[in-house]
Amino acid sequence: MKYIDEFQDPELARRLLDEIARTVTRPWAMMEVCGGQTHSIIRHGLDQLLPDTVELIHGPGCPVCVTPLAVIDKALEIASLPDVVFCSFGDMLRVPGSDRDLFRVKGDGGDVRVVYSPLDALRIAQRTPDKQVVFFGVGFETTAPAIAMTVHQAKRLGVRNLSLLVSHVRVPPAIEAVMRSPDCRVQAFLAAGHVCSVMGTSEYPALADTYRVPIVVTGFEPLDILEGIRRAVRQLERGEHHVENAYPRAVSAQGNPVALRVLREVFTTTDRTWRGIGTIPDSGWRLSDAYRDYDAEHRFDITGPAAAEPAVCRSGEVLQGLIKPHECAAFGIICTPRTPLGATMVSSEGACAAYYLYRRLSPPHTEEKASVD
Template sequence: MKYIDEFNDPALARRLLDDIHATATRPWAMMEVCGGQTHSIIRHGIDQLLPEGIELIHGPGCPVCVTPLEMIDKALEIASRPGVIFCSFGDMLRVPGTDRDLFQVKSTGGDVRVVYSPLDALRIAQQNPDRQVVFFGIGFETTAPANAMTVHQARRRGIGNFSLLVSHVRVPPAIEAIMQSPDCRVQAFLAAGHVCSVMGTAEYPELAARHRVPIVVTGFEPLDILEGIRRTVRQLECGEHRVENAYPRAVQDGGNRAALRMLEEVFTVTDRAWRGIGTIPASGWRLSDAYRDHDAEHRFDVGGLTTRESSLCRSGEVLQGLIKPHQCEAFGTTCTPRTPLGATMVSSEGACAAYFLYRRLDATAPRPEEATPVG
């Protein structure tokens, strides 16, 4: 890619849309498993330009949103302790825990700092050898290599006051869980291009074959998404269920080999809870035994917390694709970006935030296919 404008060309978008309209002969439901793609879809109105029977279901693709409440409460507990410098990306600071968020911890004296890289947190640990420095490591496969490399550097350089609070999740097991749900109506997936740029596509063919669903690796610009949808619709209409790479400028089938080696050294696959969904087997990473000394959960012994979700928030149903954000009674009233009930409203990649930012005034009654199962 040379210029972003190349992937926002309205004439090319029209041609792709015309092809999709000409190809689709029946209703189809596909899920994008990426919050960045969700925001691009809503921002550009892509879902409103598609044939009436083509539905885009917004999946659990926001890493902030799926971070479990228990992990948020553990972060709040650690950040509140004296002698701790708690570092995080900025999008985690307003994610609500059971009764507060990191901003509130900061306002009551906790040393909570926004950083732009885990290496910034490692540098803070070097500069403050008498303090414990914790980095909140969340996200999908995309952010995991940088966090793994930072812990690797901490051990290699003997920076013993640095630890990682790990809440990493993996996409393929989430797809498996979605397809096994009795309420599932997903017939195809748009796979997240940045995840596949790290991991490659090796885990997807078996999923596509077993569940008989097309999986198309897709980018984030309007033309990327339209091309992904076009390829997906063509497969659905032909009864195919293959993995296609529609994002070859960034994704290779084998992924990033250096990143994969670092992940294999530092992390171990584990069961992981997803907020609003529950525990998915083998869907996350934890630090391996060799790096246990840098595990913040182990270092600070923060088990046994009692958590409580808001009874008004339906973000779990949003994350599972069971409802659209505007179908939640709290949307835009008691739940707004300033007063979020759930992470899907506060996160920059959350579906509720996308609907509030780009479509709050015209998101009224759902289209028929949003309320009626497809297929």
């Protein structure tokens, strides 16, 4: 398959690995931002094939993972209301709230539907005018344009029974939050190619200059990631810090102008809480004032007690790259994909889920592993 098979070529991968090994002269640590990249790295064992001097730190790159528990609980409350059709992408249905998930709500009689596009929710709203249809908008900049276009179309068509529960997050502020952490060890970033295909690369040069870190835009196949690592190592060894696009087949500097236009019309930036991390200024989107009537949080007055994360869960440290998943005492014991405790296990794209799926179950120093009691 074009752009798949040729980017999984083992001989080309070995050449890239050899070049990285020849280039590196000292230890470097870099963070891949996207959870899809993390899964590709762990699935193909790229981190184990790299020289010991190149460490990959797994970043907060899964929007499902970082959706706050309070937002999940709000979604569950709305989905449980009579006369509500609650629509979501499938990856949100098994994400646990404080005491249940959307599958449980559906089993208890709630009208919860998996859709493959937010436009499906608009069509449901048109067909069932006697119902309130709510779409759960979770994602990075990648999925935001389709959701923005959906509410734009709803307003244009006069569809009033559709609303969005929005929990969109933005990548550049998250990178800045990582760099501002006093415990930060990251010296370079592999930026997510799908995000940059929408947004372009204009937000990254200032970050690279301010924090003196190379930022290399990469894709998701093994050769994409290795090429991104090669370029990042080359910059680090030369003492450089600029933005490189190693994914030109999908990313241009200006991004997608049509998508950017609808995003600017429908959304405005806002502070957003990231599960396991905390509030990051200007790191999210909410509906603009012109679309406030389509905001589910405005339409449904849902309040409840503040949700608390399990104390034993160290997903926040995983999301910030401070520990690897198997260094958490709960990992693989009381925290599994079937019984997830924290952000990085709740989604199939989370770092903990990747380590569990691909059997990275042993911590580096088992004698230092803490008790879960």
